[in-house]
Amino acid sequence: MTDAGRHPRITLLTQSEVKEITGFVGNFHVKVLKRARYVKEKECTACGDCATVCPVVVPDEFNVGLSSRRAIYSPFPQAVPSSYAVDINHCLGHNPIICGKCIEKCSKRCIDFNMNDEELSFDVGTIIVATGMEPFDPKALDEYGYTRYENVLTSMEFERLINAGGPTHGHVIRLTDRKIPRSVAFIQCVGSRSPQRGHPYCSNICCMNTVKSAIMLKEHYPEIEVKVFYIDIRAFGKGFEDLFRRSKGMGVRYIRGLPGSVRQDAAGQDMVLTVENTATNELETYRAEMVILAVGLEPPAEMKHIQEMLALQKTSDGFYLEAHPKLQPVDSASRGIFFAGCAEGPKDIKDSVTQASAAAARAMRLMNPGSLTVEAITAEVDEELCTACGLCAKVCPYKAITVDVKARVPAKVTEASCSGCGTCSAECPVGAIRMNHFTDEQIEAQIDAILAEEPQKQVLVFACNWCSYAGADFAGVSRLSYSSANRLIRTMCSGRIHEKFIWRAFEKGAPVVLVSGCHIGDCHYINANHFTERRIKRVWKKMEKLGLRRERLGLEWISAAEGIRFQKVMDDMENLRRTVTPDEIEATQQILLNERTKATRK
Amino acid sequence: MQKPESHDTARIGVYICHCGSNIAGAVDCEAVAAYARTLPGVIHARDQGYTCSEPGQAQIKQDIREFGLNRIVVASCSPRLHEPTFRKCVSEAGLNPYLMEMANIREQCSWVHSLDREGATTKARDLVRSAVARARLLDVRTELEVPVRRSTLVIGGGVAGIQAALDLADAGYPVVLVEKQPSIGGIMAQLDKTFPTMDCSI
Ligand SMILES: Cc1cc2nc3c(=O)[nH]c(=O)nc-3n(C[C@H](O)[C@H](O)[C@H](O)COP(=O)(O)OP(=O)(O)OC[C@H]3O[C@@H](n4cnc5c(N)ncnc54)[C@H](O)[C@@H]3O)c2cc1C
Ligand code: SF4
Ligand code: SF4
Ligand code: SF4
Numbered sequence: 001m002t003d004a005g006r007h008p009r010i011t012l013l014t015q016s017e018v019k020e021i022t023g024f025v026g027n028f029h030v031k032v033l034k035r036a037r038y039v040k041e042k043e044c045t046a047c048g049d050c051a052t053v054c055p056v057v058v059p060d061e062f063n064v065g066l067s068s069r070r071a072i073y074s075p076f077p078q079a080v081p082s083s084y085a086v087d088i089n090h091c092l093g094h095n096p097i098i099c100g101k102c103i104e105k106c107s108k109r110c111i112d113f114n115m116n117d118e119e120l121s122f123d124v125g126t127i128i129v130a131t132g133m134e135p136f137d138p139k140a141l142d143e144y145g146y147t148r149y150e151n152v153l154t155s156m157e158f159e160r161l162i163n164a165g166g167p168t169h170g171h172v173i174r175l176t177d178r179k180i181p182r183s184v185a186f187i188q189c190v191g192s193r194s195p196q197r198g199h200p201y202c203s204n205i206c207c208m209n210t211v212k213s214a215i216m217l218k219e220h221y222p223e224i225e226v227k228v229f230y231i232d233i234r235a236f237g238k239g240f241e242d243l244f245r246r247s248k249g250m251g252v253r254y255i256r257g258l259p260g261s262v263r264q265d266a267a268g269q270d271m272v273l274t275v276e277n278t279a280t281n282e283l284e285t286y287r288a289e290m291v292i293l294a295v296g297l298e299p300p301a302e303m304k305h306i307q308e309m310l311a312l313q314k315t316s317d318g319f320y321l322e323a324h325p326k327l328q329p330v331d332s333a334s335r336g337i338f339f340a341g342c343a344e345g346p347k348d349i350k351d352s353v354t355q356a357s358a359a360a361a362r363a364m365r366l367m368n369p370g371s372l373t374v375e376a377i378t379a380e381v382d383e384e385l386c387t388a389c390g391l392c393a394k395v396c397p398y399k400a401i402t403v404d405v406k407a408r409v410p411a412k413v414t415e416a417s418c419s420g421c422g423t424c425s426a427e428c429p430v431g432a433i434r435m436n437h438f439t440d441e442q443i444e445a446q447i448d449a450i451l452a453e454e455p456q457k458q459v460l461v462f463a464c465n466w467c468s469y470a471g472a473d474f475a476g477v478s479r480l481s482y483s484s485a486n487r488l489i490r491t492m493c494s495g496r497i498h499e500k501f502i503w504r505a506f507e508k509g510a511p512v513v514l515v516s517g518c519h520i521g522d523c524h525y526i527n528a529n530h531f532t533e534r535r536i537k538r539v540w541k542k543m544e545k546l547g548l549r550r551e552r553l554g555l556e557w558i559s560a561a562e563g564i565r566f567q568k569v570m571d572d573m574e575n576l577r578r579t580v581t582p583d584e585i586e587a588t589q590q591i592l593l594n595e596r597t598k599a600t601r602k
Numbered sequence: 603m604q605k606p607e608s609h610d611t612a613r614i615g616v617y618i619c620h621c622g623s624n625i626a627g628a629v630d631c632e633a634v635a636a637y638a639r640t641l642p643g644v645i646h647a648r649d650q651g652y653t654c655s656e657p658g659q660a661q662i663k664q665d666i667r668e669f670g671l672n673r674i675v676v677a678s679c680s681p682r683l684h685e686p687t688f689r690k691c692v693s694e695a696g697l698n699p700y701l702m703e704m705a706n707i708r709e710q711c712s713w714v715h716s717l718d719r720e721g722a723t724t725k726a727r728d729l730v731r732s733a734v735a736r737a738r739l740l741d742v743r744t745e746l747e748v749p750v751r752r753s754t755l756v757i758g759g760g761v762a763g764i765q766a767a768l769d770l771a772d773a774g775y776p777v778v779l780v781e782k783q784p785s786i787g788g789i790m791a792q793l794d795k796t797f798p799t800m801d802c803s804i
Pocket of ligand 1: 016017130131132209212340341342349352757758759760780787788789790795798
């Protein structure tokens with residue numbers, strides 16, 4: 001930690017938030033809001049004199065509320081940077097009539113209430129997302145009585161109690177009588193492995209954390225009775241089984257079954273646990289003087305801003321989704337953005353560190369050559385066809401198009417800024433934009449080829465590379481089976497799907513067509529899928545006007561992690577296809593043919 | 603504008619990968635290869651054990667030279683996995699990498715229709731037909747080279763963020779480490795001893 005604070009090449013910005021990230025791999029533009037600390041970080045020696053005079057007392061979050069701190073404080077003794085900070089939400093203010101006591105007290109004069117929040121801008125080539133996790137809050141699980149009973153604690157609170165630097169100097173005492181408990185019960189899987197009671201996944205660390213805590217208790221207090229209530233103990237890592245066995249050797253008892261209820265006895269001190277022991281199939285009752293809930297890990301409450309800025313995807317667990325679960329475990333789907341630690345899923349310190357080094361190596365591999373090539377999937381304007389209407393410039397999510405509507409100067413695409421979503425090409429009313437590598441002709445050739453044989457049996461699907469196509473791949477990797485009627489056409493973005501592709505498919509006899517992409521808000525191309533949605537709604541209206549069943553054109557958002565959803569959508573589309581009769585297909589073709597002749601006559 | 607190649611002269615080679623039994627287990631690869639030979643523009647088609655393997659790739663390169671192929675279709679796994687592999691392969695044989703197209707007959711076919719050999723084989727044929735139609739119209743593309751800034755933003759200063767920042771900084775790359783709390787350290791800073799070694803955390 002201190003190495004990171006001192007390193008000449010690391011700029012440490014604490015109390016800071018990333019506000020905005022634009023640009024692309026190799027050239028990200030970053031804006032960070034650094035909140036004022038009101039103490040000069042470089043000058044403060046952390047002597048702590050200021051805190052002795054501060055009259056404000058608030059719960060100390062570092063000790064999870066088991067002790068208090070002042071409004072001017074150091075989060076913990078080894079903090080980096082090792083400077084005090086003013087908690088401005090609780091500070092009474094520096095007006096001498098009201099307070100401002102700390103300013104006087106600091107002999108180095110490093111408290112400065114005139115500091116302002118700063119906005120910093122800089123450019124980087126790569127980004128590593130290491131935003132971690134949060135321990136599960138067990139308040140909602142009423143049967144365990146957390147917060148109702150003072151002697152029921154979380155594993156996080158226990159960590160602070162047994163910590164020599166903690167509020168009790170490492171003495172594990174219970175809160176009701178401040179005595180060392182003679183018996184302690186641990187309850188496993190709190191908030192884990194149950195979709196109804198927290199999260200469906202295993203939190204990975206809590207079994208071993210309990211084994212560790214039990215050993216520490218036995219080392220501190222050899223006479224103490226320790227019981228662990230569990231479903232199964234997951235001691236899968238290197239050295240884990242040894243530790244587990246050691247705890248048993250020390251007399252820790254493991255009882256298979258999770259308590260159905262935790263109550264306080266009549267004296268209001270000890271806890272009574274009722275549990276169905278699944279090893280003996282008996283309903284048993286145990287007493288313990290203290291109960292520790294082995295809480296799981298969950299994604300941080302606030303992930304949305306970073307997720308949207310970087311167009312990252314999450315798995316159904318709520319953690320970030322990697323580019324490939326086996327082969328690219330630290331890459332995100334966006335080039336130049338990597339994951340490290342629990343941001344990607346619950347894991348212990350060793351795995352977090354391993355992943356962090358891997359992410360650093362992947363980032364270096366990308367940056368080391370000093371330059372990189374971007375896929376040659378870019379838009380190009382045919383100046384002769386362009387009427388300078390300006391529509392393309394309006395829809396481009398990357399502002400990569402310039403066009404002077406007044407002076408009638410045709411549109412121009414800046415190749416380096418174009419990300420290749422194809423939205424402009426799908427929106428241009430005169431077909432003046434050629435989307436390279438995903439041209440109209442190429443996509444139409446695929447539509448025609450697919451519908452060339454037995455069109456009435458085909459479910460034609462347009463799928464975007466990053467989400468729905470990736471979701472289909474995920475369904476494949478998970479071996480989920482579904483109807484084989486569908487035929488996918490891949491484009492980079494659903495925004496590429498021009499109205500005319502859909503009409504063409506129906507003209508060629510497609511019974512149903514599906515357009516699929518990333519969920520709104522998750523689009524890999526900022527917001528290009530908004531235009532997809534708008535366009536599909538337009539087509540639905542026209543279908544209704546023409547007397548065509550609009551449900552024959554589907555629009556579905558499927559993320560890269562939603563293999564199961566992809567499977568379901570494919571089966572639903574096939575069921576829908578079966579409702580489309582040859583007569584209906586023929587009638588559709590006739591209606592569209594009439595429309596076409598009308599249009600050409602005009 | 604980059605000049606599109608004349609599409610009439612497309613000479614397409616099609617490679618149907620068995621992927622061991624991953625694809626061949628559910629798709630009649632030989633039949634798909636035979637079908638591919640009947641498609642317009644296809645000069646040569648064959649099925650192979652593992653197209654991505656060294657011999658598989660060597661075969662493609664040899665065929666490009668021997669048959670004067672100028673478009674390649676690989677029907678195998680997802681392009682999200684192996685597009686870079688096959689782009690590199692064809693460019694080593696002197697072809698522009700954008701003249702390679704893939705048909706996904708594993709993730710989106712054999713793996714999900716494993717109980718429906720007929721359906722899977724028909725779908726594979728259709729996907730190859732679609733890929734060949736697209737391949738006929740592929741154009742030569744040249745990638746733009748852009749400079750890369752040699753610096754990294756690390757968001758989050760827990761043990762993972764700290765480790766990543768130190769590795770990068772020690773290797774000579776400037777790092778900006780952004781942490782929302784007043785101190786770095788994350789959850790680990792709150793722990794005393796840690797498993798499996800039972801030593802201090804900070
Ligand atoms: C009770 C308990 C006991 C444990 N015991 C052990 C043990 O004994 N051994 C072991 O190996 N592991 C243990 N673990 C697991 C260990 O804590 C984790 O593996 C480790 O902390 C993960 O590190 P991280 O950097 O990924 O995440 P975190 O420690 O969660 O750090 C994430 C950091 O990112 C910051 N952050 C989050 N969002 C943003 C944002 N938007 N902008 C800026 N900064 C942000 C946070 O403030 C935090 O500092 C335990 C966990 C718990 C809960
Ligand atoms: S690690 Fe153990 S306690 Fe934690 S969720 Fe998994 S099985 Fe339950
Ligand atoms: S939308 Fe088409 S016509 Fe309008 S400015 Fe853009 S390229 Fe030109
Ligand atoms: S393809 Fe997308 S990113 Fe490129 S110019 Fe068109 S709208 Fe903008």
